Amino acid sequence: MDTHASTFPLIISVDDHTVEPAGVWQDRLPARYRDTAPHVVRAPLKEMTFLGGRFRPVMGEPGDEGPLGDWWVYGDLRRPLTRLDTAVGVDRDEVRLEVITYEQMRPGSYDVPARLADMDVNHVQSALCFPTFPRFCGQTFTEARDRELALLCVRAYNDWMVEEWCGPQARGRLIPLTLIPLWDPELAAAEVRRNAARGVRAVAFSEIPPHLGLPSVHTDAWDPFLAACDETGTVVAMHIGSSSRMPSTSADAPPAVGSVITFANCCFSMVDWLMSGKFERFPNLRVMYAEGQIGWIPYILERADVVWEENRGWGGVADKVTRPPSELFADHVYGCFFDDAFGLRNLDSIGLGNVLYETDYPHSDSTWPKSREVGEAQMGHLPADVVERIVRGNAIELLELTSDGLWQGPA
Template sequence: MSAMARLSGSFPAIVSVDDHTVEPPGVWTDRLPAKFRDSGPRVVRAPVKDMSFVGGRFSPVMGGPGDEGPVADWWIYEDLCRPLTRLDSAVGCSRDDVRVEGITYEAMRPGSYSVPDRLADMDVNHVRSALCFPTFPRFCGQTFAEAADRELALLCVRAYNDWMVEEWCGPRAQGRLIPLTLVPLWDAELAAAEVRRNAARGVRAVCFSEIPPHLGLPSVHGDGWDPFLRACDETGTVVAMHIGSSSRMPSTSADAPAAVGSTLTFANCCFSLADWLLSGAFEKFPGLRIMYAEGQIGWIPYILERADTVWRENRGWGGIADRVRRPPSELFARHVHGCFFDDAFGLRNLDAIGVGNVLYETDYPHSDSTWPHSREVAERQMAHLAPEVVERIVCGNAIELLGLTEDGLWPGPS
């Protein structure tokens, strides 16, 4: 039995590969050069004039002086006004009370943005360590990729990464928070340099978009991302793609309620996986590893079956004969990890996915989070699995993938 299992009793402590941090107000104002502190991201308190989330689109409107309405804390950056919402920090609230509404920091559970409080909430949830995606930058830094001032945007990316490594995952975290950094998506060479800068201080994961063309960026089928992917390959940096990191949540119509998109959250991962498996990227970069955060896993077996059929039967006219030389299912087994927090169907079909290709997550502090019952959910859905398989899913695969210690801790800066 591993040290992880010994420390936590009969059920291994969880290494969650998809949690979230809500950035404290000073992340950028404390780190940007003086000339940018009034133009970089900063927080103001103002009323919410209007807010909707329909057809997969979030549309908040900030009120001005004298306007009535509920008060929220807003991030201001260039022409962007983005409020903190209950969806950013829903844990601790009744599910029926979670709505699309603006909130202040005081209305959040402190573990959303405070390291000591986060560790306490992890203890309650049987979580040993956690990899956290951003909130204001969005899931892969789209906020900065859309900015007009590229000099400032690059500084903002680096400031976030410095905060992530030095403070969020700094000494107070005791190795229990695992760094996940951003790159400047608008320039693959700059992205590669940022990967290498952070890899040199022990970072083993970087955010990326599930479908870059949705952001006006190159696809993975060409060579536009080669400098970035080469840097990830050579440094052992995992490419982490969260649902919604293409700035589009799946939906069916402009008037579809948010519940439709919430049901279909896996869909972008499904499309993205087909892209990666049939792109030739894994042939070009044999050490590259990717993961799909919050995508769940039950959909994976059919995509692998279909991709293998297309590769076998249609590769001649399908445009992949000269660049995809192995069956997609074999590429998946060597390069791809699916992540889930509640997927009994996927676990019943684990043999068609691969024990080594599955990672567990808790999604704290979002509305889908299984906190504080993540252990109970795992025990219930994994009851049919052998203890050694459970340990791999709950912690072992993440330890290997992210270069953690045997006890599931980030070893700190290199």
């Protein structure tokens, strides 16, 4: 690996992304599902908008005019690959909301050896990757009508993630992140345990489940799932947008508005968890917020403590939240960032042990191939041991990696 003669620690990124190869489900599901399981077709784009936090693509019919792209087809869903899914290697000013094919994306988006090579270029040792087609917590399958097929799809994705994406050719450098059947907490708990038995220590979840038509964390509905995470040391990983609703101010707000305030759902979600009582009921439970940045955290903790201290009686939390929210945060919550100089200047108000580094490869926000340089510029004022904790040490501890920063696979 090329370390560029740098003393900056090798990065463990807790938020990268994989673009699933076309055969993930076709290769793993029974033959009777071949026509209905997720598969890829090449078709023209009829129209596509991304306004008010809503992504709306419309696939054309064969022979229609329009740019050709590769589309995932699953039931009634038609979801194209877009340049925003994989923008690394493209000039920032040339990144557009447009459909693309697999041939038009950087191979590291979907190919393991190519991904490792791109990680080398970026001073990255290991990476945890969120999905693309299933969306950030597998909500694609939650919306499906055929729940039997959806459950098979969740399990097939997890098998691919563990056995192939993070398989032997990854040499421990890719860290598995699995999905659950969000529609059934008991099945979710079983899937957590199934994957924990083969060394998985992170599972994707929605930052605001009610946006998906699911129960909130203030109910007891999720307790079987949370108990499984608590027992197995599985981290609940929530990515911005995992509620299928990006923050926005109006239906006609341009994407730039939402891009500035992407942290907002993480903020709302974190208050939910801190006021839910779940951290006291499940003392080993830990959650992380991918791509949420960290600069907003100090004020929210300050405000949450004030509300808990002064208003918990009428606020409905006195009987379940018995410690200041800031203390619960310190023991249970991790913020993830890739570009947050302000947050790093206020690290004492967040907590050294509660921050993780990421590169967001291959998305348009990614700092690839300069994640090391960005980190050096923003962490230059911090002692070397502090930088080591942020860039890799906290991730090693949280995800139970080897001391060398690698995933060790099944026990």
